[in-house]
Amino acid sequence: MRNLLQIGEVAQLLGVTTKTIRHYHKVGLLHEPERTESGYRLYDAQDLLRLKQIRHMQAFGLSLKHIKIILGxxxxxxxxxxxxxxxxxxxxxxxxxxxxxxxxxxxxxxxxxxxxxxxPATLESFEIVKDLVGERLATVNPVMLEMEKQLWTVIDEFDWPADYREHMLQAAREIAANPDLYERIFAFNEILATLSGLPEDAPEIDRMVEECLQNQDLQNVLTAANALLAHMPRLADPFAAMFGNLMLTNISPAQQRFFQQLSTGMRSS
The missing domain is CATH 1.20.5 (Single alpha-helices involved in coiled-coils or other helix-helix interfaces)
Structure with a gap:
């Protein structure tokens, strides 16, 4: 009389497939049992109990790797x-x-x-930035508020390496803690908001770029912001390039042209 079970019978008792049991053998969760002369595996009561342990642990969400560590x-x-x-x-x-x-x-x-x-849903980082702005939020141009939201959307919606989100949040906190820089950034944002409604070839863009290059306060804002960002870990390519491209999708052609000309002017000055 046979008192050991074959793999199909064990699978039936456990409510799993024979493939599952074979996989447990493959990853080392089950030792190889004795076999019949024909090569069929035979399982005893201890094998059955170990299999049940494995299934119970899986039900808790434990991976097979963790289960192997625990059982061994x-x-x-x-x-x-x-x-x-x-x-x-x-x-x-x-x-x-x-x-x-x-x-x-x-x-x-x-x-x-x-x-x-x-x-995307309301983003955690954007909510943090709104708290930093506080009552000043009511005076922020809606166009720039939406641009700021899109910036944090790009940061929050993807898993950038090296805690990039936390470093950006830290930069926002430092700006909020510097009232003078904070107010100047708001003034610069008003210029950007004006640009959002202009066509890419608008002659006003050249004038606004020139005014910014001649405005020492705005120059100081950009210099201070760049100095602050310089202390942050930089994204390596191709992440840096992708981040920049994602940001470009959130600003108008006129704003893109403005930034390109302003950057060129600052480098040559």
Missing amino acids: DTLREHTLREILQGLDAELADQVRMLETRRARIRALLDEETFAKIDQ
């Missing part, structure tokens, strides 16, 4: 606690993300419009 560790309880703590933190992040996503879906349903479904 003599200090299993300590290892399991650390892994479960890490998993709990991951799940907490996922829950927050799902709650944010659901809130956005509810907002779209309440608005009864789906035109914004391809647009």
Whole structure:
């Protein structure tokens, strides 16, 4: 009378496929059992219990790599606690993300419009910058507010290397802490807002570039901003080039021409 199970019978008891059990063997979670003369694997009660352990741990979201560490560790309880703590933190992040996503879906349903479904939700970094601006936000030109939002969209929507988002936020905090620089940047932003409604070939662009090059206050703003950014880790290519190209998609042709001419003028002055 046979008292060991073949792989198909084990798979049936566990509710998995034979392919799954073979994969457990392949990655080292299961030792190779004895075989019949025909080469079929035979599993005993201990094999069945180990398989059930593996399935229980998978149900908690543990990876096979982590399960292998836990089952093979003599200090299993300590290892399991650390892994479960890490998993709990991951799940907490996922829950927050799902709650944010659901809130956005509810907002779209309440608005009864789906035109914004391809647009990012309100971004965390942009909200931080708005808090830094404080009451001054009410006086910001709406055009520039939208441009600022698009800037932080580019930063928040992608996983840039080397904590780039945090460095940009730190730069924003330092600007907000410097009232003189802060006010001058607002003045410069008013110029950019004016440019947004102009055609690319507008003659006013040449005049505005010349005025900026002659305005020492604006020159100081750009110099100070560049000095602040110079202390930040720079993105390496191709990330730097891609970041620049993404930013260009958020400004008008007239603004692009203005920046190009202003940059050329500053280098030659």
